[in-house]
Amino acid sequence: MSLELSAPPQSEPACADDGVWLECIDCGEQFAPFEEIHYTCADCDGLLEVRYADPPTFEAFEGSGVWRYNAALPFKRGVTLPEGDTPLHEVPRLREEIGVDSLRVKHEGMNPTGAFKDRGMTVGVAVAKELGVGRLACASTGNTSAALAAYGARGDMETLVLLPKGKVAAGKIAQASLHDARILEVDGNFDSCLDIVQELAGRGEVYLLNSLNPFRLEGQKTIGFEILEEHYEDYGEYPDRIVLPVGNAGNTAALYKAFRELVASGALEESEVPTLTGVQAEGAAPMVEAVRNNRDEIQRWDDVETRATAIRIGNPVNAPKALPGIYNTGGTAVAVSDDEITAAQRQLAEAGVGVEPASAASVAGLRKLRASGEISADESVVCLTTGHLLKDPDEAFKAGGDPEPVPNDTDAVLEHINDSNETVARRVAQQFSKVADSSAVPAIIGGGLGLAYLGYRALRSDDA
Numbered sequence: 001m002s003l004e005l006s007a008p009p010q011s012e013p014a015c016a017d018d019g020v021w022l023e024c025i026d027c028g029e030q031f032a033p034f035e036e037i038h039y040t041c042a043d044c045d046g047l048l049e050v051r052y053a054d055p056p057t058f059e060a061f062e063g064s065g066v067w068r069y070n071a072a073l074p075f076k077r078g079v080t081l082p083e084g085d086t087p088l089h090e091v092p093r094l095r096e097e098i099g100v101d102s103l104r105v106k107h108e109g110m111n112p113t114g115a116f117k118d119r120g121m122t123v124g125v126a127v128a129k130e131l132g133v134g135r136l137a138c139a140s141t142g143n144t145s146a147a148l149a150a151y152g153a154r155g156d157m158e159t160l161v162l163l164p165k166g167k168v169a170a171g172k173i174a175q176a177s178l179h180d181a182r183i184l185e186v187d188g189n190f191d192s193c194l195d196i197v198q199e200l201a202g203r204g205e206v207y208l209l210n211s212l213n214p215f216r217l218e219g220q221k222t223i224g225f226e227i228l229e230e231h232y233e234d235y236g237e238y239p240d241r242i243v244l245p246v247g248n249a250g251n252t253a254a255l256y257k258a259f260r261e262l263v264a265s266g267a268l269e270e271s272e273v274p275t276l277t278g279v280q281a282e283g284a285a286p287m288v289e290a291v292r293n294n295r296d297e298i299q300r301w302d303d304v305e306t307r308a309t310a311i312r313i314g315n316p317v318n319a320p321k322a323l324p325g326i327y328n329t330g331g332t333a334v335a336v337s338d339d340e341i342t343a344a345q346r347q348l349a350e351a352g353v354g355v356e357p358a359s360a361a362s363v364a365g366l367r368k369l370r371a372s373g374e375i376s377a378d379e380s381v382v383c384l385t386t387g388h389l390l391k392d393p394d395e396a397f398k399a400g401g402d403p404e405p406v407p408n409d410t411d412a413v414l415e416h417i418n419d420s421n422e423t424v425a426r427r428v429a430q431q432f433s434k435v436a437d438s439s440a441v442p443a444i445i446g447g448g449l450g451l452a453y454l455g456y457r458a459l460r461s462d463d464a
């Protein structure tokens with residue numbers, strides 16, 4: 001099975017273990033999955049994929065969460081908290097305002113540690129146990145470290161995480177710390193952390209659980225299975241498009257792999273495969289650059305910056321797997337500004353869906369591509385939101401309204417509440433001062449007018 005969408009199932013090589021083996025996506029070399037540790041190809045250093053002699057159909061799935069899909073995974077069960085089975089929210093106001101036929105938000109922030117990483121870790125830590133390794137490690141913009149720390153703790157294994165100093169959101173460090181990972185803060189960005197941890201893994205010091213590890217992506221594949229099943233149940237068809245934030249491009253690669261396996265088993269027609277659409281922050285957009293120039297490789301960005309620190313990545317290691325996913329599904333990629341991300345984060349929050357900035361990039365990207373006409377009005381779209389609001393309390397607080405100080409006295413509190421003129425003026429002013437983004441201004445003016453009307457009604461009721 002190559003990376004083509006139409007690749008047929010493969011016959012099982014001699015090195016396979018129970019129908020499972022590793023294969024290089026560049027040179028095709030095959031490896032036994034659990035005898036030795038391989039992250040990349042021993043021959044050519046290409047990326048590895050987990051391959052199966054018997055790709056699954058939907059009928060093979062039973063139970064709930066990630067392990068519902070164990071017919072498509074290397075094991076029947078793993079170290080679990082449990083994970084998966086996340087909501088596929090309806091967001092009618094957002095749908096109407098953006099202007100697509102249907103819009104659902106797959107909220108991966110509802111996993112046990114608050115991000116999609118748990119799906120990869122439940123499988124990755126199970127593999128680590130099978131291999132009998134000692135110390136688990138990852139480089140991380142935060143979420144991977146939180147998940148590794150929690151799953152390592154659950155699996156009773158030592159964990160080490162390398163984080164870019166000063167660039168990881170508070171909630172994520174708190175998780176890694178409390179779940180007792182050893183936290184090393186590197187004076188560099190995520191890409192430098194990954195370089196170091198890859199070298200440590202190469203020297204046999206640690207077992208690497210970044211998405212370069214092909215088993216991580218097996219767990220993350222289940223996002224694709226869940227979206228297809230849930231969407232089909234609700235609408236009788238699969239979504240036209242999935243829009244997702246891109247950092248290391250692991251999810252893009254994993255979703256594409258899920259679809260390829262379903263096509264190989266005959267469970268899904270090629271024409272039914274959703275179009276994969278990646279979104280990056282303008283300050284960290286090497287994938288977008290590659291796609292816009294129709295290139296097969298990315299060029300590493302050495303200087304990256306964005307408020308969405310989870311996707312502050314200049315060298316997406318899974319690009320060789322993810323770019324074919326975008327091209328072969330007819331997808332695209334788009335970059336959004338930090339202010340567009342914050343505006344989308346606020347709008348999701350208004351629909352009751354609390355996400356961290358990187359997650360909101362998917363909605364910001366959809367809005368941008370819809371406005372430019374690259375996404376049409378008749379499409380059914382699923383946006384992936386990858387992490388929970390509480391992961392990054394500082395950005396959430398900046399995007400939201402400020403608390404209002406009041407005296408310790410009921411009458412004074414009531415007077416404050418009813419002092420609607422002042423309150424309305426202050427809230428409108430606050431919103432304006434927090435968002436400089438022009439694309440958000442119409443929404444804010446709308447919100448301001450709404451508040452003004454509420455103020456007017458409050459005054460009328462005072463008069464009465």
Ligand code: F0G
Pocket residue numbers: 115139140141142143144145211245246247248249250251252310311356358359386387
């Ligand atoms: N969204 C969030 C919230 C993330 O934490 C990440 C990646 C992504 C999107 C990008 O996903 O790498 O599959 O393209 N976070 C990693 C980490 C890098 O270390 O937590 P991707």
